[in-house]
Amino acid sequence: MAIAVSQAGPVAAPKRHSQFYLGWKRFSKNYFAVAGLVWVAIFFIVGIIGPWIAPYSYKDADFLAMHTGPSWKHLFGTDTVGYDVFSQILFSIRYALEIALGATCVSFVIGVILGLWAGLAGGIADVIIMRGVDFMFALPSFFFALILVVLLGKGLGPMMLAIGVPGWAGYARLIRSLVLSMRNGEMVEAARALGASQSHIAFKYMFPNVVGSMVVSLAFGIPYDLTAQAGLSIVGMGLNPPMPSFGNMLAAAGENILGFPWLLYFPAGIFAITLLSFLFVADGLQEAFSPKGGM
Amino acid sequence: MAEALLAIDDLRVQFDRGEDEVFAVNGVSFSIAEGEALGIVGESGSGKSVTLMSALGLIRENGKIKSGTAKFQGHDLLKMRPRQLEDIRGRDIGVVFQDPMTSLNPVMRIGDQIMESMLTHQYAGRREAFERTLQLLHEMGIPEPKARFRNYPHEFSGGMRQRIMIAIALACEPQLLIADEPTTALDVTVQMQILALLQEQRQKKRMSIAIITHDFGVATNFCDRIIVLYAGQIMEMADTRQFLRQPAHPYTVGLKNSIIEIGQRDRQLSPIPGMAPTLTEPPKSCSFASRCPFATERCRSELPALREISPNHHVACHRAEEVLAHAI
Numbered sequence: 001m002a003i004a005v006s007q008a009g010p011v012a013a014p015k016r017h018s019q020f021y022l023g024w025k026r027f028s029k030n031y032f033a034v035a036g037l038v039w040v041a042i043f044f045i046v047g048i049i050g051p052w053i054a055p056y057s058y059k060d061a062d063f064l065a066m067h068t069g070p071s072w073k074h075l076f077g078t079d080t081v082g083y084d085v086f087s088q089i090l091f092s093i094r095y096a097l098e099i100a101l102g103a104t105c106v107s108f109v110i111g112v113i114l115g116l117w118a119g120l121a122g123g124i125a126d127v128i129i130m131r132g133v134d135f136m137f138a139l140p141s142f143f144f145a146l147i148l149v150v151l152l153g154k155g156l157g158p159m160m161l162a163i164g165v166p167g168w169a170g171y172a173r174l175i176r177s178l179v180l181s182m183r184n185g186e187m188v189e190a191a192r193a194l195g196a197s198q199s200h201i202a203f204k205y206m207f208p209n210v211v212g213s214m215v216v217s218l219a220f221g222i223p224y225d226l227t228a229q230a231g232l233s234i235v236g237m238g239l240n241p242p243m244p245s246f247g248n249m250l251a252a253a254g255e256n257i258l259g260f261p262w263l264l265y266f267p268a269g270i271f272a273i274t275l276l277s278f279l280f281v282a283d284g285l286q287e288a289f290s291p292k293g294g295m
Numbered sequence: 296m297a298e299a300l301l302a303i304d305d306l307r308v309q310f311d312r313g314e315d316e317v318f319a320v321n322g323v324s325f326s327i328a329e330g331e332a333l334g335i336v337g338e339s340g341s342g343k344s345v346t347l348m349s350a351l352g353l354i355r356e357n358g359k360i361k362s363g364t365a366k367f368q369g370h371d372l373l374k375m376r377p378r379q380l381e382d383i384r385g386r387d388i389g390v391v392f393q394d395p396m397t398s399l400n401p402v403m404r405i406g407d408q409i410m411e412s413m414l415t416h417q418y419a420g421r422r423e424a425f426e427r428t429l430q431l432l433h434e435m436g437i438p439e440p441k442a443r444f445r446n447y448p449h450e451f452s453g454g455m456r457q458r459i460m461i462a463i464a465l466a467c468e469p470q471l472l473i474a475d476e477p478t479t480a481l482d483v484t485v486q487m488q489i490l491a492l493l494q495e496q497r498q499k500k501r502m503s504i505a506i507i508t509h510d511f512g513v514a515t516n517f518c519d520r521i522i523v524l525y526a527g528q529i530m531e532m533a534d535t536r537q538f539l540r541q542p543a544h545p546y547t548v549g550l551k552n553s554i555i556e557i558g559q560r561d562r563q564l565s566p567i568p569g570m571a572p573t574l575t576e577p578p579k580s581c582s583f584a585s586r587c588p589f590a591t592e593r594c595r596s597e598l599p600a601l602r603e604i605s606p607n608h609h610v611a612c613h614r615a616e617e618v619l620a621h622a623i
Contacts (some may be wrong), residue, residue: 190398197383208402
């Protein structure tokens with residue numbers, strides 16, 4: 001009896017799913033992450049259109065209406081100088097986002113370059129870069145940021161640098177460890193057997209394979225930078241008034257907490273929800289892109 | 296015999312492990328003729344992969360090539376600059392690895408991965424490379440090439456991925472294909488399909504294949520000639536027919552007796568006792584002596600040279616003739 005075994009049996013092509021689609025499917029099952037994403041999206045939209053929808057300019061103080069409570073005229077009330085708190089918050093979101101995103105980009109770019117370099121080159125370059133990482137971790141980065149603000153000034157650009165530059169070490173360490181685990185792996189060996197050059201391997205093979213992890217760490221990095229920026233403002237090293245920032249508002253509100261608590265409720269509430277949302281999103285991303293996430 | 300495509304001569308490779316050195320390849324010489332299928336058989340750690348991979352410059356950082364030449368079409372691969380080697384790898388010499396699960400780039404569409412090597416080596420333009428990829432997928436027996444072109448590696452089974460690896464290796468029509476344990480990670484049914492596919496491609500393209508395997512059965516099925524490696528040295532080298540009829544080295548005899556065959560419940564398996572050694576100094580006597588049932592005083596003191604005991608049959612054993620004659 002002969003049993004025919006076809007050389008290549010007809011295999012039905014499974015439905016095409018990109019990595020992104022699979023990740024999204026897992027992400028969308030996490031309700032906290034989705035809720036966080038919605039809030040973050042609103043935050044971003046407000047950050048973009050905020051200056052146009054704000055009822056008042058952040059510079060126009062209404063001296064006749066100081067310390068008024070929430071009303072239809074001033075949605076979140078007015079503060080000690082007569083600024084409209086709602087408008088202040090809208091502008092703060094704009095600047096907070098600009099600085100946080102800028103700072104995260106700065107840390108990310110420095111971190112990726114140094115991390116790739118350390119991981120790929122090895123040897124003395126690796127030693128020097130990793131001792132740099134140790135140094136950064138030993139030093140409180142907030143302290144480092146303070147020094148940089150003093151050196152660079154208080155504008156938007158200097159703030160990005162001040163918060164971003166000290167943050168590179170985490171990214172560098174992460175990407176280096178990912179590169180090291182891949183460098184002697186079979187995929188890279190196979191790529192080299194194809195005749196792929198070193199830079200081709202770095203950008204076509206290694207980078208796309210670490211992007212998932214990088215996205216996750218970026219998502220964790222943004223709320224960190226938001227907090228750092230607010231912290232700088234609270235100690236008086238943030239954006240100069242009258243440029244509004246969450247830190248300035250919180251610091252001022254804290255002084256008047258007994259008399260005018262709404263000055264604290266709205267900014268602090270929005271800021272806290274935002275930070276939480278970012279963390280939920282980051283958490284969801286981590287789960288979605290984790291290799292252990294399964295399918 | 297046809298002209299040698301790749302001739303390796305007296306290759307010695309060492310690995311620096313920090314506290315000591317490992318002598319992985321100790322003076323291996325052999326050649327692969329054009330159109331030939333050569334099997335390199337050995338246990339893990341016998342240096343079978345290291346031999347060929349170091350010729351391609353694909354050696355771990357702590358490995359060093361101490362001596363030897365590896366002439367590919369007359370040019371010594373070991374003396375080439377990394378750039379030149381990159382040109383040869385993937386274009387003139389293709390490589391298929393053991394584990395298709397981990398060797399493919401998980402975030403790149405498989406069609407792009409096949410096209411990639413053609414584009415890297417300027418073997419073809421984009422349009423041409425695309426057409427050729429579809430044809431390769433078809434030749435590899437992958438149904439619906441057009442649809443599958445855009446799939447990612449995780450959407451394929453192990454056997455299908457190995458077919459894709461082979462397509463990548465064959466993309467630039469290499470003269471030599473090195474298959475490093477190409478079937479080890481696959482199911483037995485798929486193993487035969489992959490071997491048949493390789494055989495078919497070899498005959499069609501008239502290329503040489505060097506197949507590295509620990510599976511004596513795979514080697515005897517597939518290859519014209521077989522080399523048995525042990526502790527980084529060639530123990531026996533002969534035509535496949537010779538191996539099947541009458542191996543002359545006690546190690547080869549042992550390997551043959553260790554094969555489990557279906558339906559031979561009553562046959563006594565006689566595994567080789569002990570383990571393959573890791574040499575931390577150059578061999579001064581027969582490396583197999585400690586596991587060899589026929590070892591004598593001479594085997595433990597004198598390194599047997601690889602000698603030709605009959606035409607095209609090379610053995611490195613002091614007592615090869617006796618083994619052949621069943622005298623012991």
